[in-house]
Structures are given as C-alpha cells and as structure tokens.
Amino acid sequence: MDLYVAAFGFGLVGMSVIAIAAVGFTMQFGITNMINLAYGEVMISSAYVAYYVNKAGITIWVGMIAGALFGAVFSFLLNRFVYAPFQRKGTSHIGMVIVSLAVSLMIANLLLPIVGYYSVSYQDTTGGLLRAGGIVLTTNQIAIIGVAVVLMLLIHGLLRYTRLGKAMRATAANPTLARNCGIPTQRVIDSVWLITGALCGLAGVVAAMDSDSFAISNGAGFLITALAAAVLGGAGQPYGAMIGAVIIGMITELSAAAWAPEYKEVVAFGILVLVMVLRPQGLLSKRGALAAAG
Amino acid sequence: MEARPVPSLQAHGITSGYGGVPVIRDVSIAVGPGEVVAIIGPNGAGKSTLLKSLVGILKLDTGTILLGDDDVSGRPPEELARRGVGYVPQVNDIFEPLTVLENLEMGGYLLSSAQVRARVGEVGDVFPQLPPMLRRRADKLSGGERKMLAIARVLMLDPKVLILDEPTANLSPKLADSLLREHVRRLAGLGKAVLLVEQRARAALQVADWTSVLVSGSVRLEGKPAELLQRQDFEELFLGAGTDLAASEETNMEET
Numbered sequence: 001m002d003l004y005v006a007a008f009g010f011g012l013v014g015m016s017v018i019a020i021a022a023v024g025f026t027m028q029f030g031i032t033n034m035i036n037l038a039y040g041e042v043m044i045s046s047a048y049v050a051y052y053v054n055k056a057g058i059t060i061w062v063g064m065i066a067g068a069l070f071g072a073v074f075s076f077l078l079n080r081f082v083y084a085p086f087q088r089k090g091t092s093h094i095g096m097v098i099v100s101l102a103v104s105l106m107i108a109n110l111l112l113p114i115v116g117y118y119s120v121s122y123q124d125t126t127g128g129l130l131r132a133g134g135i136v137l138t139t140n141q142i143a144i145i146g147v148a149v150v151l152m153l154l155i156h157g158l159l160r161y162t163r164l165g166k167a168m169r170a171t172a173a174n175p176t177l178a179r180n181c182g183i184p185t186q187r188v189i190d191s192v193w194l195i196t197g198a199l200c201g202l203a204g205v206v207a208a209m210d211s212d213s214f215a216i217s218n219g220a221g222f223l224i225t226a227l228a229a230a231v232l233g234g235a236g237q238p239y240g241a242m243i244g245a246v247i248i249g250m251i252t253e254l255s256a257a258a259w260a261p262e263y264k265e266v267v268a269f270g271i272l273v274l275v276m277v278l279r280p281q282g283l284l285s286k287r288g289a290l291a292a293a294g
Numbered sequence: 295m296e297a298r299p300v301p302s303l304q305a306h307g308i309t310s311g312y313g314g315v316p317v318i319r320d321v322s323i324a325v326g327p328g329e330v331v332a333i334i335g336p337n338g339a340g341k342s343t344l345l346k347s348l349v350g351i352l353k354l355d356t357g358t359i360l361l362g363d364d365d366v367s368g369r370p371p372e373e374l375a376r377r378g379v380g381y382v383p384q385v386n387d388i389f390e391p392l393t394v395l396e397n398l399e400m401g402g403y404l405l406s407s408a409q410v411r412a413r414v415g416e417v418g419d420v421f422p423q424l425p426p427m428l429r430r431r432a433d434k435l436s437g438g439e440r441k442m443l444a445i446a447r448v449l450m451l452d453p454k455v456l457i458l459d460e461p462t463a464n465l466s467p468k469l470a471d472s473l474l475r476e477h478v479r480r481l482a483g484l485g486k487a488v489l490l491v492e493q494r495a496r497a498a499l500q501v502a503d504w505t506s507v508l509v510s511g512s513v514r515l516e517g518k519p520a521e522l523l524q525r526q527d528f529e530e531l532f533l534g535a536g537t538d539l540a541a542s543e544e545t546n547m548e549e550t
C-alpha cells in the first residue's frame with residue numbers, strides 16, 4: 001500500500017510535467033492547426049541547453065529559464081522558416097504532419113554528434129525531502145508542481161482575460177473573420193509559437209529533472225506522453241490537456257509502481273490508442289477546440 | 295434626378311475566383327456615403343465571391359479596387375478593416391465559442407480598452423437585445439440574435455463602408471424587414487456606404503438606392519430600383535436565371 005501512496009506523490013509530479021508539455025502541444029494544434037511531431041525533440045534540445053548551463057556551474061533553475069527561452073525561439077523559427085511556408089503553399093494536414101516528422105528526425109540527428117548518445121543528468125542538489133502521510137517528495141519535485149500550477153493559471157489568465165489571448169481564441173475559431181476584424185493574425189500566431197515554445201522548452205527541462213538521467217533518445221517518449229494527454233483531453237483544448245495530464249500522469253506512475261517503471265511510456269501510448277478507438281474527440285468534446293477555452 | 299454620390303468604395307473590372315478558376319468576370323461596382331447598393335442575383339451567381347474579393351479575402355486576377363482615391367487592390371483584409379471597411383460574411387459571421395462580449399471586443403480589436411467599453415455601450419443602444427446577453431456564448435444565440443451580433447461586431451470600428459452578405463437570410467420576414475428598413479437605412483442615413491447582397495429581390499429594391507443584378511459572374515443589369523422595375527428584361531432575367539421574383543414577394547410581409 002505504501003508503494004501506491006508514494007506512487008501517488010510521483011503521479012503529482014508526473015502530471016505537472018505532462019501538463020506543461022501537453023498544454024503547449026495542444027495550443028499549437030488548436031490555434032495554428034499544426035500537429036508538431038517535432039515537439040518532443042524540441043523538448044529534449046531544451047533539456048540539453050539547460051544541461052550545458054547547469055554544467056557551467058549555474059543552478060538548474062536558471063538553466064530552466066534558458067531552456068524555456070531556447071524552446072521559444074527555436075519553435076518560433078521552426079514555424080517561420082519551415083511550417084508556415086509549407087502551410088502557405090497549401091500543404092495538406094497529413095503533409096504537414098510528415099514535414100514535422102522530418103524536422104523531428106533532423107533535430108535528433110543534428111543533436112546526436114553534439115550531445116552524444118549517453119545519458120546525462122543535472123548536477124544540482126535535489127533539495128531536502130518532504131514527507132506528508134506516506135508521500136515523499138524532494139523540494140525540487142515540489143517546486144516542479146508549483147511551476148506547473150503557476151503556468152496553468154497564467155495560461156488560463158492569458159486566454160480568458162488578455163487581448164492577445166482572446167485574439168488567439170478568435171484566430172483559432174475563425175481565422176478569416178479575425179482578419180476582417182483587423183486582428184493581425186500573423187503576429188498572433190507568432191506569439192503562439194513563442195509562448196508554446198517556451199512551455200515546450202520548460203517541459204523538457206522539468207521532464208529531465210524528474211528523471212534521474214536523460215538521453216537524446218527520450219524525445220520520442222516525451223512526445224508520446226504529451227500527445228496522449230492532449231488527445232485524451234480533446235485535441236486543441238488547453239483545459240482538456242490539463243485534465244489529460246492529470247489522468248496520464250497518475251496512471252503511468254501507478255502502473256510504474258504496480259508493474260515496471262520502464263513501461264510508463266508504453267502505458268501512455270496504450271491510453272492514446274484506447275482513446276483514439278473509444279473517444280477520438282477526447283474528453284472535452286467536439287467543436288470549438290481551443291477557442292472554447294473558459 | 296439625383297446624382298449618385300462620389301464613391302467611397304469602387305471596383306473596376308474585377309475578375310476573381312478560387313484556385314485560378316474565375317467565378318466573377320469584369321465586375322464593376324461602386325457605393326458612396328449615405329447610399330445603399332444592393333446586389334441581387336440567383337444562387338451561385340458569385341455575389342459572395344464578389345464581396346470576398348472586395349474585402350481582400352480573395353486575390354484579384356484583374357481589376358482594381360479604390361477606397362476613396364487610394365488603390366487598395368490586393369491589400370489584406372486586416373488593412374481594409376483598419377481603413378474603415380466593415381464586412382459581415384454570409385456564413386461564419388461570428389466567433390462561435392467566444393462570448394457575445396468577447397465577439398464585440400474582437401470587433402473592436404483595433405481600439406483602446408476604454409474605446410471598446412464606450413463602443414459596446416453604443417452598439418448596445420442600437421441593438422437593445424444584446425446587452426442582457428453579453429456573457430452568453432455566441433453559438434447559443436438564435437438566428438436573429440446571431441445576425442444582430444455579427445452586425446454589432448462590425449459596427450464596433452464604426453466603419454465608413456459596410457459590406458453585408460445576405461444579412462436577412464434565416465431571419466423571419468418581420469425581422470428581415472426591420473433589419474433592412476430600420477438598421478440598414480439608418481446606417482446609410484448616418485453617412486455610411488452600405489453594400490449588401492440580398493436574395494429577396496423585392497425587399498432589396500425597396501431599401502436600395504441602386505441595384506446591380508449579378509448573373510453567372512457578371513453584372514447583367516444595374517440602375518435605380520424604380521427604373522429596373524420598369525424594364526422588360528428585369529423580370530425575364532430573373533425568371534430565366536431561376537430566381538422567382540413572385541416567390542420573394544411572398545416572403546415579404548409588407549409588400550406594397
């Protein structure tokens with residue numbers, strides 16, 4: 001029993017990591033119509049950026065900011081110079097998926113000679129242990145949960161209360177009408193890539209922090225987990241992705257306790273396949289996608 | 295006979311369509327301040343295509359569009375919006391998952407937040423049914439409320455030129471009539487140039503100062519409504535094109 005109580009604690013951390021990743025992923029799809037399969041590789045690249053910052057003797061919390069900035073700029077450029085030109089040419093949805101898959105492979109192969117295939121880990125104190133009723137977490141893990149909660153609140157505030165966030169939802173709902181209103185949809189979409197790219201980078205760093213070590217090969221697993229949470233919640237819906245993250249995070253950690261931690265991503269993938277079969281529209285249903293936020 | 299005003303918006307010989315296939319050919323049309331210009335014609339004639347070309351959604355194959363004296367051919371929709379051209383499309387005319395208030399805020403995207411607040415109040419006075427439902431999601435509105443919202447949204451920027459694509463479609467005859475007579479005429483009375491597409495020919499002829507008949511992508515006939523009605527070929531054109539003038543009469547309750 002204690003094992004499951006401890007796993008519940010890890011589940012809280014896991015869902016926090018997944019939520020940050022999944023919300024970024026699902027917003028890219030919801031607003032820009034892009035299923036960005038390179039998302040996991042951008043996450044892992046950002047994790048490495050933080051690794052090099054950290055290796056230079058700087059705390060990982062600064063590394064995390066560096067990773068977020070890298071993710072933001074990298075995603076922005078990726079859209080500007082690769083995805084957007086293809087979309088403008090009228091490339092089909094499936095065509096865009098293949099483009100992003102190609103980008104994903106290119107990132108992985110460009111990164112490999114730089115970072116090597118071996119596992120690395122951040123050099124930082126994990127902080128003291130905090131115990132509460134059978135749950136044992138490091139202060140770093142608690143901080144990750146805190147970061148995730150703050151980010152989710154910020155995303156909620158952005159989409160619900162700011163001019164930019166509402167313009168994002170309007171652009172998601174009806175891009176042509178948005179332009180007829182004078183909304184500079186290009187700039188709105190640029191902001192979406194910057195913001196979701198920052199989430200992606202940050203998610204990469206916290207995912208790397210949450211595992212004992214990481215390697216370049218983890219990118220695919222990061223993608224699958226984020227994808228599973230996003231699809232479970234209803235593709236394109238940030239609140240759905242948050243709910244999806246809670247469910248996937250908990251189930252994967254509990255299954256790790258009951259079965260074997262190596263199979264966490266297999267479990268996430270299994271859930272993804274099940275959702276696709278049973279409820280392809282996700283938990284938060286149908287129309288409106290991201291625009292329905294709030 | 296009164297002369298037409300100097301045009302606020304005019305198109306000269308525009309040809310455009312989808313994927314390189316022209317739908318409208320060599321169309322010219324103009325609308326001036328205080329004027330209501332109606333475009334009528336059968337389904338598929340290219341009326342919506344013409345409006346989409348005017349507001350920059352569709353690229354022109356040939357022709358020019360002038361806003362005042364400025365050539366705005368090929369300018370993007372967001373620039374035309376900024377320069378005072380408001381457009382209410384035939385379908386997808388609101389942001390469905392947003393609230394009524396958020397729809398109005400998006401209509402006033404180019405304004406400061408203080409201006410938005412003031413304008414929401416003003417368009418609320420024009421469409422009194424809207425203020426009580428500001429917090430409702432727009433896709434929960436009735437057909438009539440939805441059109442009011444779509445028009446209120448476009449009025450947020452107080453446009454000089456108003457382009458309305460079948461604003462009365464799906465409205466009850468009574469509502470359609472009040473929309474055309476009260477709102478459209480009143481907006482023209484405020485000095486706006488109003489260009490509208492209207493399926494029901496009789497209703498269009500009653501409200502318009504000038505009417506163009508679009509058939510198969512070209513303007514076949516144009517003129518003042520009174521003149522058009524006297525012309526032999528007007529009704530023939532309609533009957534020939536499959537639009538039943540008599541049928542549109544039935545849907546209009548206050549026929550004179």
Ligand SMILES: Nc1ncnc2c1ncn2[C@@H]1O[C@H](COP(=O)(O)OP(=O)(O)OP(=O)(O)O)[C@@H](O)[C@H]1O
Pocket residue numbers: 312317335336337338339340341342343344384
């Ligand atoms: N997005 C599109 N892609 C390709 N063809 C289109 C598109 N929209 C309209 N068309 C075609 O262009 C022609 C004119 O359509 P348009 O919508 O302009 O007609 P309309 O006069 O507005 O008709 P209605 O009275 O039914 O609204 C039609 O043959 C239509 O099939």
Ligand SMILES: [Mg+2]
Pocket residue numbers: 341342343384459
């Ligand atoms: Mg039409």
